[in-house]
Amino acid sequence: MAKIKNKSPVLFFYNNSKKWLAKISKNESFHTHIGILKHADAIGKEYGSRLITNKDKYVYLLEPTMYDYAMKIQHGTQIVYPKDIGYIITRAGIGDGQKILEIGTGSGSLTSFVASVVKPRGHVYTFDVDEKFMQIAEKNIKKAGVSKYVTQHNLDLKTAKKIHLEDMDVALIDLGDPWVVIPQVRQMLKGSGCIFAICPTMNQLEKLTMALVENEFTDIESTEHIIRNIEAREGKTRHSFQGIGHTTYLCFARKAFFGRTAKSTETAKTTTIKPVKKAVKTTKTVKKTKTVKKSTKKSA
Numbered sequence: 001m002a003k004i005k006n007k008s009p010v011l012f013f014y015n016n017s018k019k020w021l022a023k024i025s026k027n028e029s030f031h032t033h034i035g036i037l038k039h040a041d042a043i044g045k046e047y048g049s050r051l052i053t054n055k056d057k058y059v060y061l062l063e064p065t066m067y068d069y070a071m072k073i074q075h076g077t078q079i080v081y082p083k084d085i086g087y088i089i090t091r092a093g094i095g096d097g098q099k100i101l102e103i104g105t106g107s108g109s110l111t112s113f114v115a116s117v118v119k120p121r122g123h124v125y126t127f128d129v130d131e132k133f134m135q136i137a138e139k140n141i142k143k144a145g146v147s148k149y150v151t152q153h154n155l156d157l158k159t160a161k162k163i164h165l166e167d168m169d170v171a172l173i174d175l176g177d178p179w180v181v182i183p184q185v186r187q188m189l190k191g192s193g194c195i196f197a198i199c200p201t202m203n204q205l206e207k208l209t210m211a212l213v214e215n216e217f218t219d220i221e222s223t224e225h226i227i228r229n230i231e232a233r234e235g236k237t238r239h240s241f242q243g244i245g246h247t248t249y250l251c252f253a254r255k256a257f258f259g260r261t262a263k264s265t266e267t268a269k270t271t272t273i274k275p276v277k278k279a280v281k282t283t284k285t286v287k288k289t290k291t292v293k294k295s296t297k298k299s300a
């Protein structure tokens with residue numbers, strides 16, 4: 001039986017729109033419209049039990065899942081939602097032991113989910129150009145308890161000359177112009193390795209698909225994933241009026257060898273869309289250098 005202790009993570013659940021994620025701290029309490037919730041009252045209780053507030057409302061003490069962390073994440077940027085992450089993980093066959101390349105860490109929502117799936121033997125190598133977002137992501141990744149399986153790099157892949165990553169199983173791209181990094185990503189992926197790009201608009205899908213074909217990718221597929229909530233009640237079950245509208249489209253593809261020329265594969269570059277030329281930034285990791293070195297060595 002899993003009992004709640006001081007420092008245990010707990011989702012205080014009142015209903016779907018009123019829930020609070022917290023790490024138990026015995027002297028803390030918080031005030032809500034349904035009354036006061038004292039952390040100390042949760043200590044010693046089994047996950048799943050309930051508390052009664054001073055306004056006589058029941059609040060359930062649930063063990064948080066990755067979904068709860070993702071939905072409560074601090075948003076520095078637009079994030080990838082669980083509805084899309086589920087498809088990304090299954091379509092790309094992401095699992096324990098895999099090496100994942102991610103471009104555009106953002107708030108670290110996708111990073112945390114994927115790290116929780118590739119652990120304990122796999123690793124996520126994630127890149128972002130913006131240090132402010134990297135710090136937000138670092139906190140979110142830590143909250144989700146997967147820091148050990150993530151290495152953050154402050155680097156612009158569009159301009160980086162050498163990146164010591166190879167044989168990546170999957171590459172995840174979430175930036176405005178994903179087609180620009182396709183040649184670089186191709187070099188880091190293993191043969192038949194998967195790409196997923198997060199594209200909020202159809203114009204991005206078009207440009208990206210052109211670059212994927214140009215760079216010898218196959219099994220190209222663009223999809224949209226929509227969740228419809230149902231309000232199930234006796235005698236009056238119907239679609240909910242609430243729900244998320246459009247979030248993004250997803251573009252999937254796999255690295256292939258078209259055999260256009262004898263050495264076509266690794267030297268292939270998109271001719272139509274060239275990488276933007278900017279000053280090359282030096283790699284800087286948010287994590288401790290020791291950890292970064294260790295994981296990079298392991299994977300190379």
Ligand SMILES: C[S@@+](CC[C@H](N)C(=O)[O-])C[C@H]1O[C@@H](n2cnc3c(N)ncnc32)[C@H](O)[C@@H]1O
Nearest residue numbers: 077079080104106107108109110128129130174
């Ligand atoms: C929409 S956010 C990513 C959100 C993330 N997938 C999540 O679930 O939290 C896009 C991120 O890409 C980063 N970015 C933009 N251009 C980049 C580049 N050339 N290299 C690396 N990161 C870049 C931005 O700084 C931003 O943090």
